[in-house]
Amino acid sequence: MSTPHAHAATEPSSLAGHSSDHGHAEGDFAHPLPIWMLLAVFVALTILTIITVFQASFDLGSLDVAVTMVIATIKATLVMLFFMHLAFDKPFNLIIFLSSFVFVALFIIFTLSDSSMNSYAFEPVVDEVMTTTAAP
Secondary structure (H helix, E strand, O other): OOOOOHHHHOOOHHHOOOOOOOOOOOOOOOOOOOHHHHHHHHHHHHHHHHHHHHHOOOOOHHHHHHHHHHHHHHHHHHHHHHHOOOOOOOHHHHHHHHHHHHHHHHHHHHHHHHHHHOHHHHOOOOOOOOOOOOOO
């Protein structure tokens, strides 16, 4: 009969009594990215941030929000794919994560469409001021 400490003589002293898998399946550990790729993502995020700042100084009318959201979506996608390692993760995790963004997008679209249909209700009613002249 084998005891947990029976293998201690064959293992190095620092690993005696420790499991070698540490709760991770083989190949299930985070994918290390090369430094050049991390720097490329950093540069892309910085450029997109600068574009967002410059975009704020232009009057694009009703496209302001759409352009800003497109830039923010691109930045969020870069962060998800490379810093959260979803580009190298199991496809199921990516599907679950992206489905949450679809629902958030739907909520935003419904909110914006509702506010645009009811925008007349948010405008203040301006009463005309009656001007009277005082008799001398």
